[in-house]
Amino acid sequence: xxxxxxxxxxxxxxxxxxxxxxxxxxxxxxxxxxxxxxxxxxxxxxxxxxxxxxxxxxxxxxxxxxxxxxxxxxxxxxxxxxxxxxxxxxxxxxxxxxxxxxxxxxxxxxxxxxxxxxxxxxxxxxxxxxxxxxxxxxxxxxxxxxxxxxxxxxxxxxxxxxxxxxxxxxxxxxxxxxxxxxxxxxxxxxxxxxxxxxxxxxxxxxxxxxxxxxxxxxxxxxxxxxxxxxxxxxxxxxxxxxxxxxxxxxxxxxxxxxxxxxxxxxxxxxxxxxxxxxxxxxxxxxxxxxx
Numbered sequence: 001x002x003x004x005x006x007x008x009x010x011x012x013x014x015x016x017x018x019x020x021x022x023x024x025x026x027x028x029x030x031x032x033x034x035x036x037x038x039x040x041x042x043x044x045x046x047x048x049x050x051x052x053x054x055x056x057x058x059x060x061x062x063x064x065x066x067x068x069x070x071x072x073x074x075x076x077x078x079x080x081x082x083x084x085x086x087x088x089x090x091x092x093x094x095x096x097x098x099x100x101x102x103x104x105x106x107x108x109x110x111x112x113x114x115x116x117x118x119x120x121x122x123x124x125x126x127x128x129x130x131x132x133x134x135x136x137x138x139x140x141x142x143x144x145x146x147x148x149x150x151x152x153x154x155x156x157x158x159x160x161x162x163x164x165x166x167x168x169x170x171x172x173x174x175x176x177x178x179x180x181x182x183x184x185x186x187x188x189x190x191x192x193x194x195x196x197x198x199x200x201x202x203x204x205x206x207x208x209x210x211x212x213x214x215x216x217x218x219x220x221x222x223x224x225x226x227x228x229x230x231x232x233x234x235x236x237x238x239x240x241x242x243x244x245x246x247x248x249x250x251x252x253x254x255x256x257x258x259x260x261x262x263x264x265x266x267x268x269x270x271x272x273x274x275x276x277x278x279x280x281x282x283x284x285x286x287x288x289x290x291x
Contacts, residue, residue, distance in 0.1 A: 058087030
């Protein structure tokens, strides 16, 4: 294999990650699977590009797993994540282990287990060039600690995430961390503080809403859902309903309803809405949209 072909295959993986920011992952599943097949078939003749292609195959398999999880096919997702870890072992590229652990943590089912997975992931992304990955996995760890009320552990993990992000250059690092723009990191802080009933929750929510990006609806849905929940759980019910409605409208407009990550958030919002006319109407709309 020549360098041009190898660059093309790596570049196609980067493009899939970029496309996933704008298109729900399940809609990309066929393209992801076809690309993974192309890389896999090329590896035996890759020569000096073998390690590079194994790494990009691992990154593509991770995205395939995320797409499977997002469409509710959890067994397929677990299979793909095992493939990512196999690629990590074969290539000796530990960041792939972090990627597999980070994605798998969303479906771990047990917050304590997920937090441990994310702590392990951070050990795989130390050093220059991995600040964004470190920030992501630390912020995810904070969210999971917050689910079980482990406040000190959650705040410490969030501090690690923010410290790492000071050195981050998402656009210049791995394709799988480029989604972690300031608004998304802010929303992870919001979800952490909200679960902890922390006084910072509303302030962080307002801050994150100031960073919405019209070109990234997936991130915006997550930010809006987290901000709405912060308002709803801290007594700002009217504002929470307004932001929750914006979240649902954005999800519907960009076909993100039916995606696991969005549906979970929308159900949580529906359960947190107050007993007002506007809120009851929105609750029914959420129930109708998220089956």
